[in-house]
Amino acid sequence: MSEEKELQCAECPHHIECGGKNIELVKRLADKMITEEEAYFVSELFKALSDMTRVRILFCLLGGEMCVCDIQELVGVSQSAVSHQLRTLKQAGLVKYRREGKSLYYSIADGHVSTMLATGLEHISE
Amino acid sequence: MSEEKELQCAECPHHIECGGKNIELVKRLADKMITEEEAYFVSELFKALSDMTRVRILFCLLGGEMCVCDIQELVGVSQSAVSHQLRTLKQAGLVKYRREGKSLYYSIADGHVSTMLATGLEHISE
């Protein structure tokens, strides 16, 4: 079996004919591709950032840790909605919390969060 | 009307009673909050990064510009699916393309893309 053969996609054998194909590039990248697992986790991470309410919550928290009712007030959505979204953000490792009395204080989990948000903001304002 | 009053959420007046509330923080941040419009655009941007197939496509393109059939081969999904996802990435300003003969060569639109992907990868591997 030739090396070119190995590069074929089983379902779509016709595209071996593509004149534009960069065989060398494809061969070189085939090994270095992100794994399915990594791609999955990365996409799940960005999925947590893909909702307007969650983005607004994170921007609140960039100003400092705060309890759920503070967030509720700043973002202006129901307590239940905030709580559900905080859960999503927590599962994605974007926020953490600590309990103090009856209140839970949420905060940004690490520096990656502000980097991603800042880069996203830069991107949309160009 | 007192300043505290202004901070109340119309739908949920009860949370003025929250003992954990950080009124000073909320007052300070209320003005500096991200606008609804900005939050919407940022969330739309991350939505474009929130799919495994699109993430894999972008990682391909980090290796260099390539035509649709190259991407199809590396990612292993149908031509139609690749094309639909490239459209989403294009609309989000994450990729661009140029035509050369029958082929369209796609590439990463700007530096923000690799920054966001790299930060995302860092985040999930901790």
Added chain:
DNA sequence: ACAACATATGAATAACTGTTCATATATTAT
């Protein structure tokens, strides 16, 4: 003009997501 190729697009469908509503849990004060 015609055939082949490379890619895009629209419709349809199955799977997923965010909110709301009702209720549960945990903490504190009485």
Added chain:
DNA sequence: ATAATATATGAACAGTTATTCATATGTTGT
């Protein structure tokens, strides 16, 4: 113990999304 507060959670519903299939568009060679 009981009531009140702060937050979480499960179910349900409406809206959204990714893929597939069929077809359309644009380009090249004959």
